[in-house]
Each structure stands twice: as C-alpha cells, then as structure tokens.
Amino acid sequence: xxxxxxxxxxxxxxxxxxxxxxxxxxxxxxxxxxxxxxxxxxxxxxxxxxxxxxxxxxxxxxxxxxxxxxxxxxxxxxxxxxxxxxxxxxxxxxxxxxxxxxxxxxxxxxxxxxxxxxxxxxxxxxxxxxxxxxxxxxxxxxxxxxxxxxxxxxxxxxxxxxxxxxxxxxxxxxxxxxxxxxxxxxxxxxxxxxxxxxxxxxxxxxxxxxxxxxxxxxxxxxxxxxxxxxxxxxxx
Amino acid sequence: xxxxxxxxxxxxxxxxxxxxxxxxxxxxxxxxxxxxxxxxxxxxxxxxxxxxxxxxxxxxxxxxxxxxxxxxxxxxxxxxxxxxxxxxxxxxxxxxxxxxxx
Numbered sequence: 001x002x003x004x005x006x007x008x009x010x011x012x013x014x015x016x017x018x019x020x021x022x023x024x025x026x027x028x029x030x031x032x033x034x035x036x037x038x039x040x041x042x043x044x045x046x047x048x049x050x051x052x053x054x055x056x057x058x059x060x061x062x063x064x065x066x067x068x069x070x071x072x073x074x075x076x077x078x079x080x081x082x083x084x085x086x087x088x089x090x091x092x093x094x095x096x097x098x099x100x101x102x103x104x105x106x107x108x109x110x111x112x113x114x115x116x117x118x119x120x121x122x123x124x125x126x127x128x129x130x131x132x133x134x135x136x137x138x139x140x141x142x143x144x145x146x147x148x149x150x151x152x153x154x155x156x157x158x159x160x161x162x163x164x165x166x167x168x169x170x171x172x173x174x175x176x177x178x179x180x181x182x183x184x185x186x187x188x189x190x191x192x193x194x195x196x197x198x199x200x201x202x203x204x205x206x207x208x209x210x211x212x213x214x215x216x217x218x219x220x221x222x223x224x225x226x227x228x229x230x231x232x233x234x235x236x
Numbered sequence: 237x238x239x240x241x242x243x244x245x246x247x248x249x250x251x252x253x254x255x256x257x258x259x260x261x262x263x264x265x266x267x268x269x270x271x272x273x274x275x276x277x278x279x280x281x282x283x284x285x286x287x288x289x290x291x292x293x294x295x296x297x298x299x300x301x302x303x304x305x306x307x308x309x310x311x312x313x314x315x316x317x318x319x320x321x322x323x324x325x326x327x328x329x330x331x332x333x334x335x336x337x338x
Contacts, residue, residue: 052296075311211314
C-alpha cells in the first residue's frame with residue numbers, strides 16, 4: 001500500500017505538468033485552422049459527395065481509410081491466432097431479450113442502410129453503418145444465435161476481406177487509368193465511394209462481430225452436439 | 237474561453253486521468269479501461285479543436301480521423317481483451333508477470 005502512495009506522490013506532479021503542457025499547446029493554437037478546411041471546401045465539387053467528412057474519409061484521405069480497414073483485419077487475425085477456447089454456449093435468453101432482439105434486428109438493419117445512404121450528404125457512412133450492423137449481430141449472438149455452419153468457412157472470410165479488397169482494386173484501377181493512387185476522376189468519384197462504402201460496411205460489421213466472438217468461430221453442427229451429448233451420457 | 241477550448245481541456249483531463257490509471261493499476265482489465273479513457277480524451281480534443289473557430293463550419297479532417305479512430309480503438313480493445321484472456325489462461329492471474337501482487 002505504501003508503495004502505491006509513494007508512486008502517486010511521484011506521479012501526480014508529473015501528470016499535472018503533462019496536462020498543463022498539453023493544455024498550453026491546445027490553447028496556443030491559432031484561432032482558425034489554417035489550410036486544410038479551405039482545401040476541402042474548395043475541392044468539394046470534385047469529391048463525388050456533398051458531406052465534407054465523407055469526402056475527406058473516402059476521397060481526400062482515402063489512403064488512411066484503406067489502411068484503417070487493414071488494421072481492423074489485422075486485429076481480427078491476431079485475435080484468431082491467439083486461439084482461445086470457444087466460449088461455452090450460454091443458457092437460453094429470457095423473453096425480454098428474445099422479444100427485443102426480434103424487434104431490434106430488422107430495425108438495426110434498416111438504420112444501417114439509412115446511415116450508409118445518408119453518408120453522401122450528412123453525417124453517416126461506412127464506419128457508422130458497419131458499427132450498427134455489428135451491434136445487431138452482437139445482440140443476436142447474446143440471444144443465442146450462432147453464425148450458421150454454412151457461412152463459417154470461406155463465406156465469412158470473403159465477407160471480411162471484400163471491403164479492403166474492393167478498396168485496393170479501385171486504388172489499383174485509379175493508379176492504372178489516372179496515374180495516381182486513389183485519385184478518383186470527379187465524374188466517377190460518387191460511384192466509387194458508394195461501392196467502397198457498401199462493401200466496407202459489410203466487412204466492418206463482420207470484423208467487429210467476429211471480434212466480439214473472441215475466437216475463430218467453429219461450426220456447431222449436429223454431429224458435434226451429438227458427440228457432446230454422448231460424452232455427457234458416458235460421464236453419467 | 238470558447239466552448240471548444242473548454243471541451244478540449246476536458247479531453248486533456250480525461251487523457252491524464254487515463255494515463256494515471258494505466259500506470260497505477262496492475263490489473264490488466266483496468267489497464268485496458270484506462271487506455272480507452274485516454275483514447276476518448278484524444279478523440280474529444282480532436283473533435284473540439286475541429287470546431288474551435290466559431291463562425292466557420294467544423295474542420296472535417298479531424299472529424300474523419302475520429303470516425304476511423306473509434307472503430308480502430310474498438311478492434312484494438314478486442315485484441316487487448318483477448319490477449320488478457322490468454323494471459324489469464326497461461327498464468328492464472330490478470331496481471332503482468334513482473335507486477336508485484338499484494
């Protein structure tokens with residue numbers, strides 16, 4: 001306990017100094033941001049969308065967003081490679097959770113589509129839509145739903161990879177036809193962004209939901225269940 | 237002081253509290269939580285600074301960084317939690333091996 005108090009007395013002045021330094025840095029910034037907002041607003045016509053955040057996310061700084069999608073995939077790969085034992089199947093959900101899931105899942109899917117669509121001209125877009133869709137999947141999993149065995153192998157991997165893959169395909173296409181990575185021609189920018197956002201939404205949602213599982217999903221087919229119940233009866 | 241600077245200062249406060257929590261707690265779950273608090277502080281600073289000029293619309297560049305940052309933070313947290321579970325299953329407790337447990 002003494003050690004903790006000693007640590008605190010040493011740490012607090014350091015942290016206060018750090019906070020004061022950061023506060024000074026923030027308060028001494030110029031009143032108006034200098035260049036970037038003007039650049040964004042002046043080039044909005046070429047971006048293919050009318051919402052500046054989406055334009056920055058998927059056009060002006062598309063490279064960042066591509067790498068963010070890869071980071072998501074890397075996190076999932078790392079989680080899978082840790083190979084934790086699968087969580088025990090939980091008990092059946094009570095009626096409140098069950099009813100709520102029935103009501104909310106279609107609604108969440110609808111909200112996903114709305115957020116994806118509205119992203120072109122208002123706050124929204126692939127990351128928000130993907131998170132909402134992932135929330136729907138997490139809710140389903142809490143209520144006892146499992147990824148169908150048919151989807152677990154290749155189909156799940158394809159969904160996980162389509163977002164970054166489509167982004168890379170479009171990046172290579174712009175590199176070949178327009179000479180610069182991810183520099184969309186203004187006429188087609190809207191279309192490219194819509195394609196990337198749609199597949200990215202699915203990939204983001206699948207990645208987040210798979211991360212929630214915490215381990216590589218295993219097919220729970222009838223055989224496994226029968227084996228499990230056989231083992232159970234042997235123990236008796 | 238305009239409201240944006242006020243929120244930015246709150247963000248710095250969150251960051252510092254998170255850093256303190258990260259250092260003094262030895263339980264890994266508390267460390268992960270503290271790390272997330274630090275991240276939220278950074279996001280708050282970025283969002284606040286995007287709006288610090290009062291008469292022009294918000295700067296979209298920091299906003300876009302925060303959007304992707306949140307999703308990446310969620311996935312990093314998931315990875316951290318899995319690593320923590322792995323540490324628990326290997327060693328039996330949720331602290332790093334060189335921490336003195338009392």
